[in-house]
Amino acid sequence: MPPLIGITCGRDSRADGVTRHCQNDAYVNTVVQAGGAPVLIPLVDAWPAVSALFQRLDGLLLSGGGDVEPALYGQQPHPQLGPVDPLRDSVEIALARSARIGSLPILAICRGIQVLNVALGGTLYQDIASEVAGALAHPYQPGNSRDHLAHTVQVSPNTRLAAILPGEAPLSVNSMHHQAVRDVAGSCVVSAVAPDGIIEAIEVPDHPFCIGAQWHPEEMVGRYPAMRGLFAALVGAADMLRPRGTDLG
Ligand code: MN
Numbered sequence: 001m002p003p004l005i006g007i008t009c010g011r012d013s014r015a016d017g018v019t020r021h022c023q024n025d026a027y028v029n030t031v032v033q034a035g036g037a038p039v040l041i042p043l044v045d046a047w048p049a050v051s052a053l054f055q056r057l058d059g060l061l062l063s064g065g066g067d068v069e070p071a072l073y074g075q076q077p078h079p080q081l082g083p084v085d086p087l088r089d090s091v092e093i094a095l096a097r098s099a100r101i102g103s104l105p106i107l108a109i110c111r112g113i114q115v116l117n118v119a120l121g122g123t124l125y126q127d128i129a130s131e132v133a134g135a136l137a138h139p140y141q142p143g144n145s146r147d148h149l150a151h152t153v154q155v156s157p158n159t160r161l162a163a164i165l166p167g168e169a170p171l172s173v174n175s176m177h178h179q180a181v182r183d184v185a186g187s188c189v190v191s192a193v194a195p196d197g198i199i200e201a202i203e204v205p206d207h208p209f210c211i212g213a214q215w216h217p218e219e220m221v222g223r224y225p226a227m228r229g230l231f232a233a234l235v236g237a238a239d240m241l242r243p244r245g246t247d248l249g
Helices: 025-033 047-054 086-101 111-119 160-164 225-241
Strands: 004-008 010-013 019-022 037-041 059-062 106-109 151-155 171-173 189-193 199-203 210-213
Touching: 004 025, 004 086, 004 225, 010 086, 025 037, 025 225, 037 047, 047 086, 059 086, 059 111, 059 225, 086 106, 086 111, 106 111, 106 225, 111 199, 111 210, 151 199, 160 189, 160 199, 160 210, 160 225, 210 225
Parallel strands: 004 037, 004 059, 059 106, 106 210
Antiparallel strands: 010 019, 151 171, 151 189, 189 199, 199 210
């Protein structure tokens, strides 16, 4: 059976006041193509319900989305801070901490790497352009495709990321973020950095599989199939580590 990969969701509000859960097809489809069974995790203010779902998962994908509430890492809001969703923050931080403690495989993408870092005690830049002198253009540029190669990253040798995306040369990635990891959580190591010094990937060495990437591999897999390796590694770890006691197959 395909391992169950929980994918966190966002919410949007329509003009008529209706709030809906939302998630991009790219995450769901890429998990399916990697051999996983995606489960969209709802944002509810009821940890027993989320926890019941969490305990049935074999892996966790922390997805992209809006900004993280800066009070969660001890900062006042910056003028360029975008909209925040306190419920999404609390659900995702609880999931990230539970997955870290429970050794559940984690792939954290874009907002996900930021949530992961904050959940484990790190901090963020609230707005790269106004807080980092000389930074590259990391936000989405209107007119570009979602797999547009915006900048390179240098992958750190001897990391899990280097094993998944091997090669000496810098890796070209897309970039659709205005926030980034600032102080790396103590349990994490940096596994990729952009030429301007912005941290683009982190991982937790003493966890079976915990990788965060600041770019969007799920949007790149069509033209850059090597990016499927991140999802194959997540699903493979989820399959390998899941409890076998009730597996009748
Ligand atoms: Mn970037």
